[in-house]
Every structure is written in structure tokens, then in C-alpha cells.
Amino acid sequence: MFQTSIYQNRRGILSKNIQDGILVFPANRELGMNFADNVYHFRQDSTFLYYFGIDQPDIVGVLDTDTGEEIIFGDELSIDAIIWMGALETLASKCEKAGIKDVRPKKELAPFLEKAKRNQAIHYLPPYRHDIQIDLSLWLDLPINLVNKKASIPFIKAVVAQRSIKEEVELVELRKAVDITNQMHLKAMEMAQPGVEEAEIAAELQRIAQASGGQLSFPSIVTKNGEILHNHYHGNTLKEGDLLLVDAGAETAMHYAGDMSRTMPVGGKFSQRQKEIFEVVYGAHQTAIEGLRPGERFLDRHLAAAAALTDGLKDLGLMKGDTQEAVAAGAHTLFFQCGLGHMMGLDVHDMENLGEEYVGYTDTLQKSKEFGLKSLRLGKELEKGYVITIEPGIYFIPQLIDQWKANKHLEQFINYDVVETYKDFGGIRQEEDFVITDNGYELLGEEIAKTVEAVEKEVSR
């Protein structure tokens, strides 16, 4: 946990930002894999961590913005439980560290809310866990299918406003996460040799994250089929000439995330064709970074990266025509189907559970519904203290190429005959994490191998 005043300050600001009513923060619970007691590793809710810091399941925080009351509902371990689980720190002691003196038994929560809801608004965030949906349905007497619809927009907006601007103590944790993430990627480069299985590398990345006392921040992508964007299959064996795409990150013991991607030549040498595409992605990556500063719309960095990708693909004969027109028409989305990046913090896609319309967009800048832009999680103006990822890529997806080609889609910008010869290429992505500073940006952590030469050198060690 951070020091007590951090949590007190955060809650104080939040209470001020909400007009009135009761704020309810359910902590997460343990979740069973194949039976109730065989649990996945516990992951606390990030908003609960942000305001209370207590990394324990099955408790609920309540803030009364009208009276200033702050309560944690939860139960101490019984003597029986201590026999099985050891003498752990008491809940009261943890609450003390969070600056909360009022700790009440869990069973008092339902009657408390029953009474409160007669006179006060009850605010809660949209639950992403089904047990919490059931709880809210029962506590608030709501049909289960209305629970998420009735989540509090003022509460969401106030949380987003606070969590978006990272404090210095958070940046320290985020740098730690990126440091471990760097180690993971350097190890992947070392292991990217013919005969090695994707599963071995994925397992080693998880080992590094866990040995540091944390976890993975998301399921690792470790694949020679980098064109499959959500690819968690690790069943292939690497061979000379393959490209290995690794998108992976660590989560620190305090649950701050790192998220990086590197693409590497198995065995240590990019082919000419791989090198060319790699350098287009690298160039777009650098273009995107250069404009990072407060006041810049992330949407505009995305479009600048798209233009750089288009220029590069024109040079290679894959695209043609006017770059700005091509980007405006979305022609680059045949190769770059997704977004340039996203916020990062306690969640790898920070606050994704609160809704992209609040986290990445504003009332006046709404997310596009077009292919490509609809996958851009962040569009709005950057502010000092935002932590974001930059992750352009080029992906040759055979099914998508076939579909577009059959429809002669945007053929004024795409040389389909050339593209056809790249259908076995795979995909390349490069991703780093940044914090927005007063005048620009700062890379989180050290820079690790990023150019053709540097990556080849790491693989060949």
C-alpha cells in the first residue's frame, strides 16, 4: 500500500466531485476455475485499489458524500480460518492504513443500503464480475439485466478524471512494471531460436513476472502468426525465418501494468522483406511518439502513424495514391486494423471497465464507428500525467485481404497484386509505454532493442 494520506486525498477529491449520495465500491472476490475452491490468482478491482489500497477479497467500501462517512464492510478471519490460513494481518489494521476507522461486519451492508436508498442516491460503477452483478441486483432490488445499465455516470466520470492523471507514486510503480516487462522481452529475444516452442517462451515470460512477486498484466501473445491480433495459441514450434511477435507485460505486486511488443527474427536475421516492413513500422512508431504532448489529440497521433505507415507501404509498392486521401478513406486499415494505443495504469487498458466513451473520448469527440478507428481506444486530447502505449503495426491477414480484394475495396490505394505476395508474411508490432510530461513525453523504463540491428543482436547473443 501507499501511505495513508494518498488514499485519503483521493477519496476526498472524489467525494467533492460527486454531488450527493452514497458511493459503493465492491472489492473483487476469489473466482473458481473448475470448482469454487480451486481459484484463479486473486485480482483486486483496480478502482477499489485506487481508493482503498486493500488487496483482499470480499469486502465493500462505502463513502457517504453527504455526511463524509467512510466505511469498510467485511469480516475478520475466524479462529478456524486462522488455523487453515495462518495469522494474517487483520482487516481493521489494513483499513487503518487506508485511513478508515469504521469497519463493520459484512452482514450489515445489505440493511445499510436498504435504509440509505430511501433517501440517497446509490452510485456504483458498471460491474464486470457476475457475482458483483448478483450482489447489486439483490442489494438494490434491480433485475439482473438492468444492473449495468443503472451504473452511475457521474461516478464513472469522476473516477476517470482522477485515475487518468498518474501521480508520482504511481509513475514509480509503472516504471517498475516496465522494467520487468523489459526483462521479459529481452528474454524472449534470447529464446527466439529454431526448435523452441512458443509455449516455452510464454511460460518463461510468466515465470519472470511471477518471480518478481507480481503477475502478467494480461495473457501474453507469443506467436509466429503475428497477423492474428488476438492470438493466445502457443502451440507452434519456431523455425528459421519465422517472425516471432511478442506482446506481453508484467503487473507489479501493487498491480500496476506494463505492456510492450517486439517482433523478432527467429534465429537472429531478418529477411530483406521482413526488414523492410519492420522499418515501416519502426518509422510509424517514431512518428507517433514525436508529437506526444499535452493538448495533442491522440486521434491525431493515430492518423499521423497511419500516414507514416501508408508512406512506407507506398515506397514498398503495396499502396499507392495520395497518402492523406488514402488515410482518410481508411485504406491503411487493410494493414493496420487496430488502434495506435491506449491508457495504461492499474489496468493494462486502463479503466476499460468504465467505458471507452468516458476514458478515451469526450462528449464532443465521440469514437468513430469506421473499421480501424472503431478499435482506437483513446482519441481525446492528452494531458500531463496520462500514461499511454504507442503500438503501431502491420498485419497481413489473409481473410481480410481476400475479402477486400474480392470487393475491389479501395483499389485506387492498394496494389492487390503485390499485397497478394505478402499473404504468408505474418505481422509486426512495436509497442512502448510513455507518460505525458509538461512539454512532451517520457519513455517509461529503459529503451530496449528496437531497431533492426539492435533486435538482431539480442536474438543472436
Next chain:
Amino acid sequence: MFQTSIYQNRRGILSKNIQDGILVFPANRELGMNFADNVYHFRQDSTFLYYFGIDQPDIVGVLDTDTGEEIIFGDELSIDAIIWMGALETLASKCEKAGIKDVRPKKELAPFLEKAKRNQAIHYLPPYRHDIQIDLSLWLDLPINLVNKKASIPFIKAVVAQRSIKEEVELVELRKAVDITNQMHLKAMEMAQPGVEEAEIAAELQRIAQASGGQLSFPSIVTKNGEILHNHYHGNTLKEGDLLLVDAGAETAMHYAGDMSRTMPVGGKFSQRQKEIFEVVYGAHQTAIEGLRPGERFLDRHLAAAAALTDGLKDLGLMKGDTQEAVAAGAHTLFFQCGLGHMMGLDVHDMENLGEEYVGYTDTLQKSKEFGLKSLRLGKELEKGYVITIEPGIYFIPQLIDQWKANKHLEQFINYDVVETYKDFGGIRQEEDFVITDNGYELLGEEIAKTVEAVEKEVSR
């Protein structure tokens, strides 16, 4: 997947064992850690795997025992999804391999059940996932808090009867799981050196399980505080003289579990006191194994192990009095608070979600409510094909010793003055996995280091 006829046979037997009505098998879904799309590794429901073998989320199997109809409700990937996830095997193809030709869109399930329930009983197993509870509540128009109470006992009993007797193809998978589990324990012994962190070993065990293409079968226990029975804290650094207790297992790619425990001296040498307690546990372990055969009640193996522990503790001066009287009074439970073992299969505690009263006991042999015996998951007569664990242990739990001593509990059997000097000892457990054969038992996998000498040798390599 196993060959098609395996699943067809299993479903045929099940249908025959149920009098009438519709059997509903909801597959598991992906579960979000900190937001919906940041998921834990997918774990299919074991009963679904047993009867259908399809390792894919968000589908539902339905068997009509009246008409013989077999249906899978689920949706094929859209072209959009293929772009993000690659061209995966179709659901229809997987269903074909499971011997099911009738595949219908997911949205047809609710109306199907709506209609069926007018004339037929709808059988389902007690759900341990909250999303499935919500589904059943909506499908069957049941209040959420009644869903588990209305689970079908005939369905539970029929599934338990089948899954309890392991087929030869299952034993092959279980031996694979134990082989990987063996590798994990040998690696832990190698790593049990001063200065190593518990977290490093735990991370390495997970790496081994994952690199084999599987997962851990349960969260590993890797602790120098082995007396804490449910201890998943990995924050300590090992030092010379510590005992390290490792209880861990692998799950194969087909989701069969291994589950073993070893206790090892950090640095390679047991102290005299550690050696003495280790040998008492070892002796009880061997005593328990020797009586394994069809017709033997597992409860009686548990009591035989308890008697062997008591004899050993008497020799060391920790207990006194008549052994049988001590065991009958539960005096050994000051040191051995839990059960001798459990069934193992697709779940590490096989079928725990179906209820111990059905899996481990019978209508005539009910589970005891006494301390100690209430933690024995399996009591009934063994049958050929049962796969079980044997895991006696001795645990010095300071809080429990204080509690019993203050109450002078069973002081005719316990030398509290001597016990007092062991409060810093920790705990020792030894666990192996067996299948019951025609006349006795067979150890699954190779036997790895198990005696004082053999364990010391592995640690000292």
C-alpha cells in the same frame, strides 16, 4: 480430444442412468480479471469435457434422455472475429469429433428450454460460476438464490458414478500429469537453497506446467510455513535449516490433474528433529498405501494413517496413551487436522463441485462433523478405477496448540510440554497419486525421492 466413440459411449451410459428429462451442460465462459476482456486462462468445465471434450467457451450441451436428441448450442465465429482470432476450427467440426451433428445457434437455447420445461424435467448440475447461475435463473425462471438448491440429484449421482471409475485413456492422461508433476517437484528440490525466494520456485513450477502445454492443476503451495494448510503466500526467502513444503501439480493440455507434495530441507540436510517427524509422516504414508484395494473404505485408510502417526508421535514423546483410544478421541488431529486424500481426475479434487456427500460418501456412510474427519473428502469403499491421493502430514499450528492447551483438551493423550517446544517446527506433508487396481493399487508415474536420504540427495545435487 479422445476418439469420438469415447464421448458417445459416455453419453449413452449417462442417458440410460437418468430416468427421463433434459440434461443441460453449460460450458464455462471466459472470466475477466480486472475488466471483461482481460481474461484469466480459460478453464472448461470438467463435466462438459468428460461428455463432449470440446475445449471452447460459451456453448451449451443438451441431451434429451426421452428422445435421444443430442444438441450443442453455440455460434460459429463471424468473419470479423476470424480477422481478430484467426481461422480456427469450426464449432461444427469440433462437435463432429464429439459425435454430435445437431449444432444450433446459441439464441435458440432459451426458447428450446422454455418449450421443453412444459413437459419434461430439466436436469442441471450445481453451478459454481456466477454467470451460469444467472443463465439458469433466466432460462428456468428461478430466483437466483434457488438455482443451486434445485440442481438435479439424479444427474449428480449418475455423473459421479461414471467419472469416479477412470477409463484406460484417462489413466494415460493422469500418468502424463503426474510425470510433469514429478518434474516440478524435482526442480523444487534442486532450487531449495538458502537465499532463494519462495516466489521464484513457485514461478518456476508454473513455468514447467505451462511449457508442457498445460497449466497448474491448482495454485501451488510453496512455503517454509508448511503448518499453514492453505498457504499461498510466497513472500519469504529460504534460509538454511528451513523446511520447504511444496504441494503442487500439473494439469495436462486435456485437463487431467496431478497433485503431489514433498517436504525438503533447505540446503540439503534435515535436522535430527526434522528427520524424526519426517519419518513419522513417511511411515503413516506407507501404512495408508498398503491397504489400498477395492472394497476397503478410504475412511479406514485414513484411520490407519492416523494410528501410525499417533504411534510415531508417542515414540517421540509428543503423544501418550492407547493409540486406538487416542485416534477415536481425535487426539491426532492436533497434528493432522485434515484428510488423508481425495479423488483426482479432471479436477484435482475430482468432482468437488458436485458435492462431497455424493463423491466421497454414500447414503449409508455420511461424512462426520468432527474436527479432522469433517475435512476428509473421501470416506467410502474404494473401487477398481478410482484415482486417489494419499497425503498424510504433521502440522504444528501454534494457534491450535495454544487453544487446545488452554482447554487442557485431550491431555490424557498429548504431552503439551513437549508439543510446546515444536511450535516453531512448521509442517511436513507427503503426497502421491494412485489408481485402484483389481487387487490393490498402482502408483501413477515414477516414484521420485521420498525418503530422508533420497530427498536430501535431490536437494544437494
